[in-house]
Amino acid sequence: MSDMREDSFLDTQLDASSPLTSANSAERSAALAEMARDTEPSNVSVLRRRxxxxxxxxxxxxxxxxxxxxxxxxxxxxxxxxxxxxxxxxxxxxxxxxxxxxxxxxxxxxxxxxxxxxxxxxxxxxxxxxxxxxxxxxxxxxxxxxxxxxxxxxxxxxxxxxxxxxxxxxxxxxxxxxxxxxxxxxxxxxxxxxxxxxxxxxxxxxxxxxxxxxxx
Amino acid sequence: MTEVVRALDANSADLLAYLERRLGVHDAPDVLSEVMTVAWRRAADLPADPEQARMWLFGIAKGALANARRGEVRRANLADRLRAISFERANVSAPADTGLTTRECIDALPAQLAEVIRLVHWEGFSLAEIAQLEQVSPSTVRSRYARAKELLREMLDESIATVTPLRRAAVL
Structure with missing residues (x-):
C-alpha cells in the first residue's frame, strides 16, 4: 500500500476516521467461534434458518x-x-x-x-x-x-x-x-x-x- | 466442513468490524450471522487459499450488507449475545479518533469513491484486493482512490477554513 500513501497528513486523518467497533475479548472470540459453528445448516433450527x-x-x-x-x-x-x-x-x-x-x-x-x-x-x-x-x-x-x-x-x-x-x-x-x-x-x-x-x-x-x- | 470453520475463525473478527463500521455495533452481529449462514450454504465454493477465502467471505459480507440496508434483519439468540458483549461499556473500544469531520467528508463522497477510502483506511485492503471485491479493474480502483483523495483534500481544507479558530486549532 506504500504506493498509495503519498499524503501522510491526509492518510493519517483517514486512518483515524474509522468508526467505533466492539473491542476484542476472549468472550467475544468465543461468541464468534460459536456462531461460526452454530450457523452450519445442520445446526440451524427451522425457525432460525433463513x-x-x-x-x-x-x-x-x-x-x-x-x-x-x-x-x-x-x-x-x-x-x-x-x-x-x-x-x-x-x-x-x-x-x-x-x-x-x-x-x-x-x-x-x-x-x-x-x-x-x-x-x-x-x-x-x-x-x-x-x-x-x-x-x-x-x-x-x-x-x-x-x-x-x-x-x-x-x-x-x-x-x-x-x-x-x-x-x-x-x-x-x-x-x-x-x-x-x-x-x-x-x-x-x-x-x-x-x-x-x-x-x-x-x-x-x-x-x-x-x-x-x-x-x- | 472444517475448512469453513477455519475460514470463519480466521476472519470473523475482521468481518464483524467491517459490518460494525457500516451498520453500527447493534445490527452488525445479525448480518454476520447471515454471512456465516451463506458461507456454510456455499461451502463448495470456498477457495482453498486463505487469502482468497478471506476475499470470498468479504464478498459475501458485501452482499449481506446491501441486503441488510434494504430491510430489517432478523434477531438471533447468538447475535443478541454477541451484541450484549459488544455493548458492555468496558468492552467498547473508542473510535480511532473523534473523526466526525473526516467521516462526514467520506460520507459526502460518491458511494464508489467513499467505499474505496473505507476499504483502504478502515479495513486495510490493498487496491488489488478492492478490485477483486468490487469486481472492477485495478486501474479503476486506483483512479477512484486518487479522485477520492483529491476530493477529500479539498473538502477537509474547506472544513478547516470554515470552522471556528478554536475548532481549527483542534483539527490541526
Missing part, C-alpha cells in the same frame, strides 16, 4: 403489482414446467413445506440469460427480504373479487386470509424484487421478463378461495 424462497405462481414485474388482485398472486399451480432452471423450497408458518421448480424464463435473449443466471445463483435466496416484502404488501392492500362481483379485502381476521397464504405472497414478492434488483445490477434496470413456478405446498393452510376447485 427460509429459502420460491414462487407459487406466475409472476413478473410487468404483470404483478403490489396489492394486485388475489387471482394474480395466489398459489396457482401450473400443470407442468416445460423448462425448469432451478428448484426451490421453503417452509410456511404452519410448517407445511413448499417445493418445486422455477423456470419457463421469458424475456429478450440477453435478459433471459441474465434471469437464468440470477435464478440459479446459489446465493440468490440470500437476497430475498421476506419481511420487507410482507410489510410492503400489507401496506399496499390486497383485494379479491368474489363470484358475485363483490370486492373484499384480503387481510388478517377475514376468511380470505391465512398466515400461510400471506407468507407465500411475501415470498413471491420478495423474489420478484430481488430478481428485479439483480437484473438492474446486471445492466437491465427496466427489462420486461417473467418466469413461472410449479410449487406444491401439501398441508398448507389456505383460505377457502385458494383451495383447489375454488375460484381463481
Amino acid at each position: 427460509r429459502p424462497l420460491v414462487i407459487g405462481s406466475v409472476v413478473g414485474v410487468a404483470l404483478l403489482g403490489i396489492g394486485g388482485a388475489a387471482v394474480a398472486s395466489g398459489a396457482v399451480s401450473l400443470p407442468f414446467m416445460s423448462d425448469p432452471v432451478t428448484t426451490v423450497d421453503y417452509t410456511l408458518p404452519s410448517g407445511a413445506v413448499c417445493s418445486g421448480p422455477l423456470g419457463d424464463v421469458e424475456g429478450s435473449p440477453e435478459v433471459a440469460a441474465a434471469l437464468r443466471e440470477v435464478l440459479t445463483d446459489p446465493a440468490f435466496p440470500d437476497t430475498w427480504d421476506i419481511e420487507a416484502a410482507a410489510a410492503e404488501l400489507e401496506a399496499g392492500g390486497h383485494t379479491l373479487t368474489l363470484e358475485d362481483g363483490t370486492e373484499v379485502e384480503v387481510k388478517e381476521g377475514t376468511p380470505y386470509w391465512s398466515a400461510d397464504a400471506a407468507y407465500q405472497s411475501a415470498v413471491e414478492w420478495a423474489a420478484v424484487l430481488a430478481v428485479s434488483e439483480q437484473l438492474a445490477l446486471r445492466g437491465f434496470p427496466d427489462a420486461i421478463w417473467s418466469y413461472d413456478g410449479d410449487i406444491a405446498c401439501p398441508g398448507a393452510d389456505y383460505p377457502e378461495w385458494m383451495e383447489p376447485g375454488a375460484q381463481s
Whole structure:
C-alpha cells in the first residue's frame, strides 16, 4: 500500500476516521467461534434458518403489482414446467413445506440469460427480504373479487386470509424484487421478463378461495 | 466442513468490524450471522487459499450488507449475545479518533469513491484486493482512490477554513 500513501497528513486523518467497533475479548472470540459453528445448516433450527424462497405462481414485474388482485398472486399451480432452471423450497408458518421448480424464463435473449443466471445463483435466496416484502404488501392492500362481483379485502381476521397464504405472497414478492434488483445490477434496470413456478405446498393452510376447485 | 470453520475463525473478527463500521455495533452481529449462514450454504465454493477465502467471505459480507440496508434483519439468540458483549461499556473500544469531520467528508463522497477510502483506511485492503471485491479493474480502483483523495483534500481544507479558530486549532 506504500504506493498509495503519498499524503501522510491526509492518510493519517483517514486512518483515524474509522468508526467505533466492539473491542476484542476472549468472550467475544468465543461468541464468534460459536456462531461460526452454530450457523452450519445442520445446526440451524427451522425457525432460525433463513427460509429459502420460491414462487407459487406466475409472476413478473410487468404483470404483478403490489396489492394486485388475489387471482394474480395466489398459489396457482401450473400443470407442468416445460423448462425448469432451478428448484426451490421453503417452509410456511404452519410448517407445511413448499417445493418445486422455477423456470419457463421469458424475456429478450440477453435478459433471459441474465434471469437464468440470477435464478440459479446459489446465493440468490440470500437476497430475498421476506419481511420487507410482507410489510410492503400489507401496506399496499390486497383485494379479491368474489363470484358475485363483490370486492373484499384480503387481510388478517377475514376468511380470505391465512398466515400461510400471506407468507407465500411475501415470498413471491420478495423474489420478484430481488430478481428485479439483480437484473438492474446486471445492466437491465427496466427489462420486461417473467418466469413461472410449479410449487406444491401439501398441508398448507389456505383460505377457502385458494383451495383447489375454488375460484381463481 | 472444517475448512469453513477455519475460514470463519480466521476472519470473523475482521468481518464483524467491517459490518460494525457500516451498520453500527447493534445490527452488525445479525448480518454476520447471515454471512456465516451463506458461507456454510456455499461451502463448495470456498477457495482453498486463505487469502482468497478471506476475499470470498468479504464478498459475501458485501452482499449481506446491501441486503441488510434494504430491510430489517432478523434477531438471533447468538447475535443478541454477541451484541450484549459488544455493548458492555468496558468492552467498547473508542473510535480511532473523534473523526466526525473526516467521516462526514467520506460520507459526502460518491458511494464508489467513499467505499474505496473505507476499504483502504478502515479495513486495510490493498487496491488489488478492492478490485477483486468490487469486481472492477485495478486501474479503476486506483483512479477512484486518487479522485477520492483529491476530493477529500479539498473538502477537509474547506472544513478547516470554515470552522471556528478554536475548532481549527483542534483539527490541526
